[in-house]
Amino acid sequence: MEEYIVNTNKGLNVENTNDCGTLQQETCATVATQIEPLTEQTAVTPAIIPAGPVFLKLPVVLAETNITIPVEATITLDQAAIEIKRIKKNVFLTQSRLIPFSSTDATPNTGILFIAGFIRKNIEYATQTCTATDSPNLCGDIRHCTVEVPFNFTTRITFIRPPVLAENTIPSELEYFTDTLRGCDICADPVIGRNPCDQSFSFTEVFNEKPFTELVNAFVTEVDIHTNPTTNCNLPTEQSFTTLTEKLVVNLTLKVLQQQQVRVAAIGL
Structure with a gap:
């Protein structure tokens, strides 16, 4: 002792x-502490622009949608667990692509949104390291396992305000006239037509602002099913397992935006 x-x-x-x-x-x-002195500050009046129209480049909301995704995952732990103590979840998006030119007569003013991401899960579980021979008591350690559960989906969204996109122009070509071309026969008339020595091309390339997605909130509900648990006759109320199947319902609220030029009116003071 x-x-x-x-x-x-x-x-x-x-x-x-x-x-x-x-x-x-x-x-x-x-623990060592130290009291910090208070530093005085002086308010500064910000400089403002004069009254009149102002053009700003701001993120404009194109669409906001709420999506429910069913996900099923199988997780295998490194050691046998007797109980899941806590699961902490975080949702991350890894891909966001918008195809705006996908509307039809039946679905006007819409686009197709491609989303991919994963759920980061930190699982804390209890293990069994020893069991008393003459009592139902058991001891163990608290371990943790961090896994990523991927998901992806495609959905059609309705635009609150359509994106501002300009297409590239069709390449154009200029040809020049000439009447000085001659063949091998010096007695023949000169050839009149296009000058093959001079050509001029024109092409305009437009660079658009790419729409992007923000994750507003994520709500995850799950059911954990222990797969092939092992029981002990001496401890009928306890069981150990290494594999669990999770059935998740992921509810996401997404906001699709694009940087656009907006005109506002400034009020002078």
Whole structure:
């Protein structure tokens, strides 16, 4: 049996005995604080633009949608668990693509949205390391496992405001006239037509602002099913498992935006 003696004269020093009966001294954590002085500040009046029309480039909301995604995943733990203590979940998006030119007569003013992402799950679970032979008591460790559950979907969205996109122009070519071309026969008339020595091309390339997606909120509900649990006759109320199947319902609220040039009216003071 270990004996603990707390020394209250010099901070938090703890003395205990090891397996051989020799006293060992351990120093607990210490905290040092320092009071910081208050720095005074002076308010500054911001400079404003004069009254009149102003053009700004701002993120404009194209669409906002709520999507429900069913996901099923099978997770295998590195050790047998007897109980899931806690699961912390975070949703991340890894891909967001919008095809705006996908509307039809039946679905006007719409686009197709491609989304991919994953659910980061940190699973804390209890393991069994020892069991008392003459009692139903058992002991173990608390372990954790972090996994990523991928998902992807495609949906049609309705635009609140359509994106501003300009197409590239069709390449154009200019040809020049000439009447100085001659064949091998010096007695023949000169050839009149296009000058093959001079050509002129014109092409306009337009660079549009790419629409992007923001994740407004994510709500995840799940059911965990222990697959092939192992039971013990001495402990009928306890079971261990290494594989669990998760059935998840992921509800996402997404906002699709695009940088657009907006005209506002500035009010002078």
